[in-house]
Amino acid sequence: DQQVKQNSPSLSVQEGRISILNCDYTNSMFDYFLWYKKYPAEGPTFLISISSIKDKNEDGRFTVFLNKSAKHLSLHIVPSQPGDSAVYFCAASAQYSGAGSYQLTFGKGTKLSVIP
């Protein structure tokens, strides 16, 4: 039972264009969402997060949008750069519910390739 789903295993985008990575979740207790970026042979690195009290969080070229009614979030990268090529993981936690708030539930990841 996958509680966090990233239905696109891969995505190719031209340099300079927008990259949109999608993530869906099923557990209504999730109230904090994170995106991690992973290069080969390295551990994931934190990219950006959003709390369920917000619907948008922006950090430079990266913006995360949250649609709670649809249980859907997306990561937008604008403009995309070749160095953004990596696997992006969506993760969720039930932080404010208090139960297992430290546990992160991860999606399977989307491999982004930014073509120069």
Add this chain to the structure above:
Amino acid sequence: GAGVSQSPSNKVTEKGKDVELRCDPISGHTALYWYRQRLGQGLEFLIYFQGNSAPDKSGLPSDRFSAERTGESVSTLTIQRTQQEDSAVYLCASSLTSGMPSYNEQFFGPGTRLTVL
């Protein structure tokens, strides 16, 4: 200072052997997590340590898996009588603390790639 380090980076073992994986968290981080990533899958939570509290072992897949942590330092994950389905990348992460009111970012190590033949 240095980030989270893990050793070995790669481990190949024969089915039935025991293996021990090591994690050195970032100094001062009280929380430590172990995850497993099988091929083509997301990261799967295994176990969590927070200070001197009893660890949360709810993610360990079987009693062949165990982990220890000495205080707020090194942790070891031990897999006994390894099986081929144990083949995965084992990732360790640490954070300053956990829980409310603000989430504390988890910093990941590079992982140990375990291959069970």
